[in-house]
Amino acid sequence: MRSISRRACIVAAVTALTATSLAxxxxxxxxxxxxxKTFKIVxxxxxxxxxxxxxxxxxxxxxxxxxxxKVEFQQTSFDAFRQNAKITLxxxxxxxxxxxxxxxxxxxxLAAQGLLEPLNEQVTKNGWDKKVTGSMAAxxxxxxxxxxxxxxxxxxxxxxxxxxxxxxxxxxxxxGIAKPPATLAEFETAxxxxxxxxxxxxxxxxxTSQGFNQMWIWYSLVSxxxxxxxxxxxxxxxxxxxxxxxxxxxxxxxxxxxIDKGYVGDKLGGLSFEQATVNFLSxxxxxxxxxxxxxxxxxxxxxFDWGYFTLPGAQLSMGSSGHLWGxxxxxxxxxxxxxxINTTLSxxxxxxxxxxGGLPLAGDTATISDPVTRQFTERFDQLVxxxxxxxxxxxxxPGFLDFIQTHMQAMSNRxxxxxxxxxxxxxxxDDGTKR
Amino acid sequence: MSMLxxxxxxxxxxxxxxxxxxxxxxxxxxxxxxMVLNAFKTGDDYSSHGPIAWxxxxxxxxxxxxxxxxxFPVALWNSVLISTVVAFGGVALSLLSAYxxxxxxxxxxxxxxxxxxxxxxxxxxxxxxxxxxGAQATxxxxxxxxxxxxxxxxxxxxGTYLLASVMGTVPKEILxxxxxxxxxxxxxxxxxxxxxxxxxxxxxxxxxxxxxxxEFYIPVVLLADQSSQTVPIALSTLRGxxxxxxxxxxxxxxxxxxxxLVFFLIFQRTLNRGVTAGAVK
Numbered sequence: 001m002r003s004i005s006r007r008a009c010i011v012a013a014v015t016a017l018t019a020t021s022l023a024x025x026x027x028x029x030x031x032x033x034x035x036x037k038t039f040k041i042v043x044x045x046x047x048x049x050x051x052x053x054x055x056x057x058x059x060x061x062x063x064x065x066x067x068x069x070k071v072e073f074q075q076t077s078f079d080a081f082r083q084n085a086k087i088t089l090x091x092x093x094x095x096x097x098x099x100x101x102x103x104x105x106x107x108x109x110l111a112a113q114g115l116l117e118p119l120n121e122q123v124t125k126n127g128w129d130k131k132v133t134g135s136m137a138a139x140x141x142x143x144x145x146x147x148x149x150x151x152x153x154x155x156x157x158x159x160x161x162x163x164x165x166x167x168x169x170x171x172x173x174x175x176g177i178a179k180p181p182a183t184l185a186e187f188e189t190a191x192x193x194x195x196x197x198x199x200x201x202x203x204x205x206x207x208t209s210q211g212f213n214q215m216w217i218w219y220s221l222v223s224x225x226x227x228x229x230x231x232x233x234x235x236x237x238x239x240x241x242x243x244x245x246x247x248x249x250x251x252x253x254x255x256x257x258x259i260d261k262g263y264v265g266d267k268l269g270g271l272s273f274e275q276a277t278v279n280f281l282s283x284x285x286x287x288x289x290x291x292x293x294x295x296x297x298x299x300x301x302x303x304f305d306w307g308y309f310t311l312p313g314a315q316l317s318m319g320s321s322g323h324l325w326g327x328x329x330x331x332x333x334x335x336x337x338x339x340x341i342n343t344t345l346s347x348x349x350x351x352x353x354x355x356x357g358g359l360p361l362a363g364d365t366a367t368i369s370d371p372v373t374r375q376f377t378e379r380f381d382q383l384v385x386x387x388x389x390x391x392x393x394x395x396x397x398p399g400f401l402d403f404i405q406t407h408m409q410a411m412s413n414r415x416x417x418x419x420x421x422x423x424x425x426x427x428x429x430d431d432g433t434k435r
Numbered sequence: 436m437s438m439l440x441x442x443x444x445x446x447x448x449x450x451x452x453x454x455x456x457x458x459x460x461x462x463x464x465x466x467x468x469x470m471v472l473n474a475f476k477t478g479d480d481y482s483s484h485g486p487i488a489w490x491x492x493x494x495x496x497x498x499x500x501x502x503x504x505x506x507f508p509v510a511l512w513n514s515v516l517i518s519t520v521v522a523f524g525g526v527a528l529s530l531l532s533a534y535x536x537x538x539x540x541x542x543x544x545x546x547x548x549x550x551x552x553x554x555x556x557x558x559x560x561x562x563x564x565x566x567x568x569g570a571q572a573t574x575x576x577x578x579x580x581x582x583x584x585x586x587x588x589x590x591x592x593x594g595t596y597l598l599a600s601v602m603g604t605v606p607k608e609i610l611x612x613x614x615x616x617x618x619x620x621x622x623x624x625x626x627x628x629x630x631x632x633x634x635x636x637x638x639x640x641x642x643x644x645x646x647x648x649x650e651f652y653i654p655v656v657l658l659a660d661q662s663s664q665t666v667p668i669a670l671s672t673l674r675g676x677x678x679x680x681x682x683x684x685x686x687x688x689x690x691x692x693x694x695x696l697v698f699f700l701i702f703q704r705t706l707n708r709g710v711t712a713g714a715v716k
Contacts, residue, residue, distance in 0.1 A: 042659075044672070044675070045675070046504070046673070046675055046678070046680075047504060048500075048504070049675075049678075072661075074659075074660065074661045075505075075661060075672050076659070076661075076672060077671045077672045077673075077674055077675075078674065078675055078676045079671065079674065080655050080668070080671055080672075084655065084656050084659075087563065087564070087567055087656060088656070088659055091567065091571055091576070092571050092576075093571075093576065093577070101676075212677075273677070274679050274681060277482070278481070278482055278485050278486070281482035281483055282482065282483050282484060282485055283483075290677075291677060293675070293677040293678045294677075294678065297478070297482065297678075300478070300479060301478060301479035301482035301483065302482075303479075303483055323676075
């Protein structure tokens, strides 16, 4: 029995490679030196990303400032740290500063269980609240139940992110669309034209593992019709949410229409976001919904003229702050940890992140030399300033992501209607938030 | 002549079998081939033409990227060390503990085997907290030895179960003959049981090595530090929340897979030799 399952495992490891087979868990515990001489940072950003490069700069500055400290800059993975954060942070030897995932299911639980140090004093002292403001600060704060949006500061983000539609200008031109649509109605007309020209309007995906595109389309539609108050009620569990009315109902119904009209293609159940991206890049679709995470790649790999816009005519758009820096409650070098966080928010580091297109929260956008990256960052600055980012939909309740993904797949396969989805959503949300 | 004639008569059927076997082999190896295919592509080639297309140009970029992102020599050394020690240590432990159960027929051997089997059936998630605190208490946390100890025991439990039942099939006559000739318990183990079981033991060594090599969950918790990470953990650091670099991941997977492949090929030969050498005559 065992040998069979293990061999299946070996085959799976060979097969999958997508590392989903490897994605069990992981951690960042640590050895810190005897006399506070070793300072350990655990993070999971790929060093080639904008933020990763910014942190290399931060490391340089930090080492120069603390020449006697041995700095260990450790690389782990998002899934590994996320799933093992609790166990590693409750050990004897914890890192001095860690990157962690925002949201009630992750950061909220770490904060509520006392595994992270409250940062209020440092935030005011160092003026971090001047750099991280509004919706960008919402998921840095957690109350005693681990609910985001209010309470003490436990984390500090460096960057933000927003969701947009990347589009293939050539395909738009061929379908007779002169300029990017400005309203939701124009957007739908444009998609009809693309359909008529034999094009797939939006490249999407709905695999329960990593097929997030459909969820983002659904939530973008909800956000487009929502007020700040409606999103905050939902996100921060501030007031009862009636999923059978308002933007929730309209958004889900519009989403179903889009599926039925073939705007997002079919057979999405097996596709992941990576495959959706490849479909867009290999010119099989006119648009792709994704966040800034693929900006650099599309710039490098797209063989066609392309542009991007956020969902036209939307009141709110999907997006949020990035992952957070936090200080474990058991960390031995807290002062150094605060100085590290402060370094990552310094103009030198933030502007490196900005130059590379990483959407820094405290950078000076005007200093970005590349015009495409500058415009891209300016659009983000606008959304932050107008306070119109609606976060990601899976934050409020633990286990929400799997729930939503399952229903997105069912709706995409036409096994479920918008009404059925809303019924299930109401129940899951109410149970999860104990209303 | 007669052999040739026999070959001719079987030819149509042989061809059919060959084609079917070839097809099955192709299907079985397709994930591996797909990985090799994509490991040698450039990122934009992959993006523009997808995973199944033949590479427009062969490139080693993905490999150099992988090696720059991950400290592969360290991870490789850790993996080789852990897997080798566990493979041989686990088999040695299994042999010693299976002997009293399989040959000695001690009392309560049934329940003992059941308990051992149970431990191999438990999901690792259920064991992780005790293992974590145990590693901390013994100061082996963040060193390869924590994982070595855990897996010698876990693989040993399975090995004991397996070897005990194999030992049960060793003809009693041989053991009795040895005892009459004046062999003690140790001598019987080393001179009689071990040679008979050699093929089984070599199979176990290969399996323990490969299973341990591919372990992810327990190592990722116990080996948080980068300097003690194993190859699968290093590989997992390539994946972000909303981004994934397929060509680098494929290149990394290919590099990570080669050692187990090499190990398997080397030991497959000794394994075949072992079968004939160890047979009961």
